[in-house]
Amino acid sequence: MSDTVKKFLYLNRKAPYGTIYAWEALEVVLIGAAFDQEVSVMFVDDGVYQLTKGQDTKGIGMKNFSPTYRTLGDYEVRHIYVDRASLEARGLSADDLIEVAFEDMETEEEIDNIVEVIDSAQVSELMNASDVIFSF
């Protein structure tokens, strides 16, 4: 495997159900974790709904995969960013979002919650700083 570590940013813009984008993006992140890159995941627009607490999919006959986001820390995702403007436009705040813990087994560094709400300037900054952006 190459020694070059690239900054990967997975951008999620769509609601969790109704299309396959959210689930497919999540699977790509989980599978891609095996490649030892520096991975961040960002939620903007309707994508912020993917992280909301208390999802109930019984009525639409789909699997509720929102608990799976909580494993992202286990899959070595370091940062999860949520766009504040997108949250506010939908009447949501950080309190409506699930928490994702991170633990580095080697350094035993522990972070209780890696979900971070950021403003638009930081959103563009992070996009500029990324080597690769996957948009879903």
Add this chain to the structure above:
Amino acid sequence: MSDTIDVEGKQIPVDEEGYLSNLNDWVPAVAGVMAQQDNLELTDEHWDIINFLREYYEEYQIAPAVRVLTKAVGKKLGKEKGNSKYLYSLFPYGPAKQACRFAGLPKPTGCV
């Protein structure tokens, strides 16, 4: 797709790789039958992992990739068990793939 395994006289459908087609069909005897097919005898150590996987799936709705499984087992069952050597000694066909199959879970995400 029409494959089944015989568990206590009941025909339970499995996919072409031997994973249960329907998660809800799982009973502990499923693991026993699958282990027998693989010429494996299940011990308490096997069951620790199988039960662990089922709890993990219950909580996170996915079967963990082997790296994640190893890490999580080490955390929960003790460091001496959280390594691939130990897990492979229990499940020679690959801890994630084989143990997930015994546990009635789908093939783990991230297993190529």
